[in-house]
Amino acid sequence: MTFQITILGSGSATPTLHSYPSAQLLEIGSDYYLIDCGEGTQYRLLERHFRPGRLKGIFISHLHGDHYFGLFGLLTSLSLGQRTEEMHLVAPPGLNDVLTEIFRQSDTRLSYPLHFQETDASQPGQIFETPHMTVSTLPLQHRIPCTGFLFREKTGERKLIKEKISPEMHFDHFRTLKQGGDVLDEAGNIRFAHEEYTLPPPPPRSYAYCSDTIFRPDLIPFLEGTDCVYHEATFRDEQLERAKKTFHSTARQAASIAREAGVGKLLIGHLSSRYHDPLISLDEARSVFAETYFAEEGKTYEIPFR
């Protein structure tokens, strides 16, 4: 199954010419979701020739502008485009008040149902489910309520061993075997055993998005064994005090969370605009956790199998 993220923006709050504010496009199976939606996100999607109408849902971590000021334009454009399919919006409770006020002033009635689901930063837990994945909130700690999101693939079907397929087998048999059942004959005896004809499904993968947060070791158990983690790295160790004061993390702190949680791969982003060379942050993180990469805008990262 496809399970990948595309970085649309990985800049921090101060706008610059070489970065965009936070937004990621998640593709899982054939479904698309947005994670955060900084100003201009709808233009980033257009640039990729991605029709925003394909989005099934949007996850917003917190209500600082660089994480959601692109949402108003996107939701409005979807309505101008006559979307009818329900849109899922998972976000902090206050967003409902903001949207209500904005749509009231513009006399907008959306062409589609907006299903609003409130996150609760004090109660992490599963918040969304589809046939392909579950989504849980992660407890982050920022200046205002903020949650991360853990996207976990559901266990897939077993894999047919092609060499073993015989002409007497039907499509119904394949389905039964892939779902872990045995095919029985009329007398109720096993005709085809799933253990013989199939291999176990690939292990389910997981992706965690940890946007703005102070260094928070109690996040580690939630990230245990995650295949890929995005963690903010606004500052470097030289700005440790500033990181604490503004409720952000350093590159080294992001890496130590990844190492302690035994994750597969770490992506860092949200670097302060004061830093012109992301490689220095990357080096700082890699000195703690080698499998660290910079969340590069425009780039797609497949969630790896372990």
Added chain:
Amino acid sequence: MTFQITILGSGSATPTLHSYPSAQLLEIGSDYYLIDCGEGTQYRLLERHFRPGRLKGIFISHLHGDHYFGLFGLLTSLSLGQRTEEMHLVAPPGLNDVLTEIFRQSDTRLSYPLHFQETDASQPGQIFETPHMTVSTLPLQHRIPCTGFLFREKTGERKLIKEKISPEMHFDHFRTLKQGGDVLDEAGNIRFAHEEYTLPPPPPRSYAYCSDTIFRPDLIPFLEGTDCVYHEATFRDEQLERAKKTFHSTARQAASIAREAGVGKLLIGHLSSRYHDPLISLDEARSVFAETYFAEEGKTYEIPFR
């Protein structure tokens, strides 16, 4: 005196890859103002290497997103940049409620005073004044309350005739003469007459911004003799009914307003995303009013003397 506008965005509501939503940068004297502020406007300013901190005020015509969804990011960025100077915001009353809600959710206290001045679409009149200009609202008619803005230079100083300057004249004399006074000798007789040493000041220029509006002939007296008018031209005559229904204008209607008001120059913009060739709209307008130009993004238009 410098008096010019730079088109930052002249697209309509549906986002496209080849246009940005409405925003114009007005430069008058050494002061800068924004007129409307569509999503991404702060990035357009960055691209032009214009420091948003130089803005003295922002004029918002109405609360449809393509005219103001860039405002939240811009105001927030100015605060991150530690602006202290007051910012003037001239806009429909509802904007105050939207900003209050957004800043409440992000727990933002701006680093600078935001002086909010409400427009009243039913009561056009002077709303803002500086040493260089006056600004009046213009009565537009759209689906929600909407005003245009008329920016009018104040009469400048008389111009010294350089050839007539003699060594016995002082700086104080120049100032008196330029302000239209005569320089007297100790006995009270005219020593230097302003009519002899100076020429009349250039006539004050004016620029009118008429964003979203249905064709509205009663706008004509307000625009009488304006040197440059921007008027929306969302549709073409072939979509006359659609223009009426959506409270927009056609290129021909914009041009007929300009012709009847005897303006100097007409800029058209806000063309529907259905039109891929702005030249066709331009031709339609020019068949009625020859001095029509397309408000081209990135281009600066000096307000011409008549």
